[in-house]
Amino acid sequence: MSTSSTSSTSSTSENETAHALGASRTLWELIERRAALTPDAPVLVQAAADPADDRTLTFGQLRDRCERVAAGLYEMGVRPGTVVAWQLPTRIETALLSFALARIGAVQSPVIPFYRDREVGFALRESKAEFFAVPGVWRGFDHTEMAHRLGARGVFEAYAYDDLPDADPSVLPPPPADGTSVRWIYWTSGTTSDPKGVLHTDRSLIAGGSCLAHALHLKVSDIGSMAFPFAHIAGPDYTVMLLLYGFPAVMFEQFALPAALDGYRRHGVTVAGGSTAFYSMFLAEQRKLPAGEKVIPTLRLLAGGGAPKPPEVYHAVVREMGCQLTHGYGMTEVPMITMGAPDDTPENLATTEGLPPEGMQIRVTDAEGKEVPAGADGEVRLRGEAVCQGYLDPRQSTEVFDADGFLITGDLGHVKPTGHLVLTGRAKDVIIRKGENISAKEIEDLLHQHPAVGDAAVIGLPDAERGERVCAVIEQRGAPGELTLGSITAYLRGEGLSTFKLPEQLEVVEALPRNETLRKVLKYKLRERFAEG
Template identity: 80%
Template sequence: MTRTAHALGESRTLWELVEGRAALTPDRPVFLQGDRRLTFGELRDRSERVAAGLYELGVRPGSVVAWQLPTRIESALLSFALARLGAVQTPLIPFYRDREVGFALRESKAAFFAVPGVWRGFDHTGMAHRLARELPRPPLVLQAYDTLPDADPAVLPPPPASGTDVRWIYWTSGTTSDPKGVLHTDRSLIAGGSCLAHALRLSSDDVGSMAFPFAHIAGPDYTVMLLLYGFPAVMFEQFALPGALEEYRRHGVTIAGGSTAFYSMFLAEQRKQPTRRIVPSLRLLAGGGAPKPPEIYHAVVRELGCRLTHGYGMTEVPMITMGAPDDTPENLATTEGRPPRGMEIRIVDGEVRLRGEAVCQGYLDPDQTAAAFDSEGFFLTGDLGHVTESGHLVLTGRIKDVIIRKGENISAKEIEDLLHGHPGVADVAVIGLPDAERGERVCAVVETPASSGGAEELTLDAVTAYLREQGLSVHKLPEQLELVDALPRNETLRKVLKYKLRERYS
């Protein structure tokens, strides 16, 4: 990490980091989107004006503001305006629907809710008002797609001075049917982004890309990296290949990625024209959030002609380990990389436990917080693994019953609970199966009723249609259905043996 980046990484708050970078390189771009560009100086100045506009609408330091916005320049401006105010913000990924959004609004007690209106055919404003009517204290709904509140910054109070107050609530499904509100501070997010930036050996000449939801924990993680090193990222509101390749080439993107699914997408495009590099400027694919088969690593290096570094993170700890470009091919292919300085990893009975500044403060639910940390303050990840002699982490499995599809955590129990209400389901086990494109795919194994009364055999289309009617988000829908006469169970409590199902259908 350069001396300048190291100094900026010591910022107490995200707003202090924005001001520090804007003072150093005000005219350099930070976000590129289509024909639009936003410089570091404009990020500071326009965020202050948006903060003033929000202040005049009643947003104050400590106000809880939920926002469900796509990956756009306006989304970043709103988020940093809230950081300037010292508000508590709770980002929601745009493809969440009534179940998840309603739960988050209720549990966070959000006083304001910013939405994009109708986006990709879905009426977010209608959903927001529908949910608001069900809440004891309805949030004020704000439109924030292409217009943002604007006012003179003279009305603003001083920016927040402490970076250790909880100002972020992110949501993760974990192993329960309801999401868990993860509590972060400015400092924990700065620490996570600093870890990522340090591992990737970046420079101010790089050009990054945001092909993932800005509302994901990776949003601030990645933006901190841009602020530390002073280089831009191309934003994709809707990412798809091959359509996005033109923007990659146009802006000379040097760093791309996201998760295993992104690696596979780039490989698929490269294989359509194997003699010509699809993005000549690309030097590094980087990501995490899902298992990475070693063969994917070797294929990327061989066919895309760039390096691949994969890491390990979660909503509770956005950056835990990361492969470095100068690691050996063996370590890059078979491990999750090494932890940065300041991240302690302890293996207890095979479980990975963590302690460090990037670790969250816990959950909205105090009982969940108490269960998540041991007596020495180590966070219990629920993941199994070991550390090699060289200090690299190898993950071998999960205690938690979570499916990680395209970098997003999916609760098997949530889907199972909903499917239990279907008349064609006697019992069900939802499992994750290895998938080269998605990391894991969602498979529902259904035990059918002993007597179906002549009903038609259950189909995957019928299952997904039913779950859609129940309000389940599209990204959680099963992609595989298996029908069995009886689920495998143990001899004592008759618990379903999911490992046997994974062995059978993998």
């Protein structure tokens, strides 16, 4: 009885502390407040291939080292408002650089590490970045050479601990106090051929991370994991969660199973996930083991979002892995919109995206923006503190916010009487593969330049492992057999398209289906035809 009471009191105290910290004005204030509370508690653990090379950073070390890195950046010329782009893998050094920039009050533009010339060049040009941090040669690709090839300014490497700039923090000005100024530019391909720069503030990121943290009912005894790109909007989302509840996460520079499993096991990870693709990969490893043996013995919760979750995946995880699965809904524009909670009903966890946090307003409308009756399907629109400030291109902001300030998501769904959100489709023509948005138009525009392609449509097809796979459907102009999946992917690589966007399925047709009025390609017919391909 005494133990239970103590545990309950401790949990209540942790929750109260987390909610109090969530009121921090800036990310740097949040870091300082957490470091003052638990300076010696671990926050980041780098899992290496050789356990002897694992590294750990405490909350106190995070604060102190970030100040020194910030001072080094300041001496390089980085000032409040200076735009700094960085394209770095999921490493302790990446977190140090990012939060050092937050200490200065710089504007930072994270770029996913597997983006190449097309996307990186666009991000650098549009953001007008004055500095660009890269990992050097990483996974066989020379990012430094690419940066110089693109004419980037202020290029420096920041992969290893000793690469980071270092100086006496006494040179620094006071930390920023305003959490509502735009200090983050995240990139999303959306539904157009070029990426869109999404503008965030410290407060919008704290609000998104708070939604995730409070929904999952976390404890200081938990051990999380980051196996996704830290440059993704999920990076600050997850880090805010660590800062609020004071527990650590294991960082994986490269998520590949079964190789990464040893890191999960030796560090006793209790909370893992990322997206539907991650759930499927863990399930595949679980199914290799004898009955009664768990793939990660300490795991109690899989959590994630970023891609549709079939109900059967939820049931398979609970049944076969012996842990809970909670799934949420977020996007680059709104890092966390709704999230499932571990103590919710199996029905809600399997079939909905969870509940919104306090302050997140969800409006479901028809195409003209009029609210539809309760429970009816419509377009999902959002308003709240976690919503971005718009886009780098003001014209795009005008198009995406309605007259009442609601963000038009392009996603379709309805809200249950319980408040749970159910997504039923997407109005936007965007493919979500392993949690990453892929613009169909970008690929189509490149395919139309191929001399053997008469016309092309790119669609997303359901895939148990990836969420969706990319399928290119082509009307062939040249001789039969001239176009193959191999030749098409080689061509797209040559045009600078990132590997994760490459089609995984090719269908050559005599004619694309079109409507009788505007001759618009009927993609839903293609999805119906090739879904089982």
